[in-house]
Amino acid sequence: MADAGSSRARYRRILRFAARYMVQAWWYELFLPRIGLGRFAARGRAARLTRLARRFHALAVSLGGLMIKVGQFMSSRLDVLPPEITKELEGLQDEVPAVAFDAIRRLAEAELGVPLEVAYEWVDPVPVAAASLGQAHRARLVPADAADTGFADVVVKVQRPGIEQIVEVDLAALRRVAQWLSRVRIVRDHVDLPVLIEEFAHTSEEEIDYLHEARNAVRFAENFVGDPRVDAPEIAWERSTKRVLTLADVTAIKINDVDGLRAAGIEPADVAAEFATVMFDQLFRDGYFHADPHPGNIFVTPTPGGERPWHLTFIDFGMMGEVPDRLRRDLQQVMIAVASRNGTQLVSSIRDVGVLLPSADTAELERAMTALFARFGGMGFAELQKVDPREFEAFAREFGDVIRSLPFQLPENFLLIVRAVSLTSGMCSSLESDFNMWDAVEPYAAQLIRDEGGNVVQAFAKEAVSIAGIAARLPRRVDDIVTRAEEGRLAVESPRVEQRMKSLERVVRRAVSAVLFAGLFIGGAVLRADEAVFGTVLMAVSVIPLLHAVFAGAGRRG
Template identity: 65%
Template sequence: MASVRRDRADPVPGAGDTRARYRRILRFAAWHLAVTWWFELLLPRVGLGRIAERTRARRMRRFAQHFHVLAVDLGGLMIKVGQFLSSRLDVLPPEITRELEGLQDEVPPVPFPAIRALAEAELGALDRVFSSVEETPIAAASLGQAHRAQLLPANAAEAGLASVVLKVQRPGIDAIVDVDLAALRKVGGWLRHVRLVSDRADMPALVEEFAQTSLEEIDYLNEAANAERFATDFADDDRVGVPGVAWEWTTRRVLTLEDVSAIKITDAGALAAAGIDPAQVAPVFASVMFDQLFTNGFFHADPHPGNIFVTPNTDSAAERPWKLTFIDFGMMGEVPSRTRSGLRKLLIAAASRDGKGLVTAISEVGVLVPSADTAELERAMTHLFARFGGMGFAELREVDPREFLDFAVEFGDLVRSLPFQVPENFLLIIRAMSLTSGVCSSLDARFNLWDSVEPYAAQLLRDERGNIVQDVAQQAFDAAGVALRLPKRLDGLVTRVEDGSLSVANPRLERQVARLDRTAQRSASALIFGALLIAGSVVRGDDTVLGNVLMIASVVPLLHGLWIGHRGL
């Protein structure tokens, strides 16, 4: 959870507050969708795309600033939405992600009397459970906040814990979550009809995934169960620590667990003071996250720096001098076995710089629709690996920007035209990997993810040797089948050459020709539209009827240009 900034209570919303909140979210979304439609869809269709390009960075920054204000003011799930957006470094421009990063630290605390009232409604009088509870929260988040406490001696003996953290929901959060989800479902429904979005993601399905995660996050019994499951996964791993749960004083709205506060993972000064090299922490953290995603299939979906401590090991006989301690298990993800298999293949292909294997794995996990033509994408990935494969973040920063530009020019249209989509179960996976990458880079600016990927991929290969043998056998069987069918296919090919029916398809060339044709038609329509509009405005001074007719007639080429542009989306 994030640190405290402002002193403002969130009142329990009444019916009027609920309606006003719902309308405010929808007004915000409708306005910015309209602005985006105007600049990104309408203006390019009438030949004014340069205006959109010139103003894009400023518009993105303004949108992020306005959303920042909205999220801090409303709290609730709007904070979570902002946090998701801030972690999408893979698809969102830096103007948005940089502006929203601060949302991790701007959640106002609830005054302690309101927290105490809710906790006592769940546990009874607090002085019968705890010997002390600190009124100043150690952390406040959009859905709850945490206070340090000490259990009474008898209770401490029963739980096996003394120092604990009392985590309590924000009062009225259930109603706030319901309103926010209703508004997000409405916005998701709007986006479903925007082809540029619907071609890439099923927004209503993604909103439902976000809704399920959010509802689980405000159920502290679910979080306690997640913590114990996570602890079981790493029970024999000295790299990982997990706080114990005091089940006797845990309910759906109150969670009591072991206080495991230690060094924040990105606190370089504190790590150095404890004799811990941050550069040694990064690969261990990456490896632990890989284990969660590719082996266990149960992963921490919110591994931002506030949720991970580096805990020095006080046992001098321990093999490792420190461990990573995870907290806040409200947002967890599960990777289905089929998706996990695809992710493993993706990791192995990336480690071996196998462009074809990478595209196959991307298709298997559902990022490409089954009908996608992947030949050109395979060529692009092979080219990418040949030039940039194995480079760390620091090395990539030193590459001549013109090389990236050349790659973008050659393959940009291809990547944008492919039917990529965001599978439903990928929302949390992408978030976890984005945050993992960010934490590792902050620990060590020269951290090279390949150094962690390659040995892990090699281990996966050893673990799946039996599956690989089966794959090789299947490939041999398929090759034999192709060899048996080859004479017949060659005979058919010769026949088609002789009768002149052979045709050769080049999808990339066809796309370029079609795009040029659409551009020419759109330019002609824009020219005719401008000519009629200007002629009408000039003639109208002497002949009102003719002038009006010409101006009205200009709508026809305008609509034609819009229609041509729409066909190209």
């Protein structure tokens, strides 16, 4: 069990790591570019990212717990994060050190209330998997239990001893880091980190309740009853408790084992396409989805002579997410807008989802989205890698300016959705380097449109009423515009021009502060020889315009 001293040491170690790299990020990504040393900071970025990932890798392996979950998330983001990070974190789950079997035996027997030799015919002391929160061992049920359940070969999942205390410490550290980040204006304005951490805490606490996981597995399997694409293990309820879970052994080819798939005659590209579609079904059809679809939790099971040559088998249902009906409909509209490359519709759908606040002026975002679709729409991950980095940089700079100017935030129920989509995208990219997510999105969106066919008449009627309303108001609006123009009250707003003007105003104010600093400092230095007190005061006061000249706007840029 984790004692108070080791818990405090663990807590401080996580906070030191976070603080160190938050300061480093501020220095290299914000401060140096602000004083004209952006190129210098960019030259060493790859090496810094590699060092960061390597040190986090070592931290996660040595600490385990929720740090492994963070590393899994980052390692899967092949489509977003730099390869310096994803490469260093590859296989992190497989490197979790195993707990000694004696400790596992003691915990399992205390939970089951009988010796392992009574509960099972045999248990393999060598774990088949050692995960961040638990450990799995192959076993065989006694004949009587096997007859009741209908299967004999099982996997016994046992919690790591003391994991409740470890999760509690990790969550406390993450809460503190969230408080630090919430003091950065760009983070505070766009993400309610404390709320997201509490959502993550709730999910983590559910994940260490194996009876909850067992019920999740049953519900997941029910959603795919009769679907030959997906399978899930059955539960041996008589040998399951809050800390011990016994389920049918369904281990097969790991989904990211490309060589193993090809040896079985299965094309990785086909697996990627099927996996993406199955995840879309969970998110947009069922509203109940596996939120931790990393490689260790999904197998590809060959089925010779079956209806299909193979199917996907999901395990580990500790982290599941739900999408309310209203949000699911809104997300469907987002997918349709993305598939049709409709920037205006996408922005409207994002607003409906709740990412954009009602006060957002989205005209500039719509133009940016339209330009983004026109240039990069339909490109896969491999194609995007071939684009000139300077073009990406120009798009990113303009797009970032637009995003920072908008009042948006991440809704609290989005954490698991973002995680699931991120892991899915990364997994597909690792299975097939040329995988194009558009190939999966477009047919799925087309099916959504066909499913909505029954509402076409209502949609047309609604659009007709909207157009009629606009037509009825048009003469009055035109007359109002002419009147305002005649009276000199007509104003045209351009978000981009206003943004540039505000930026120019800030530069001018900082330049004035720099001149004021120089005047006060030099004047104080000259007067100090004759008027020591007055000269010292002037030099001290000069610090105020100096700070404004150097740091003005830091809050806006985050």
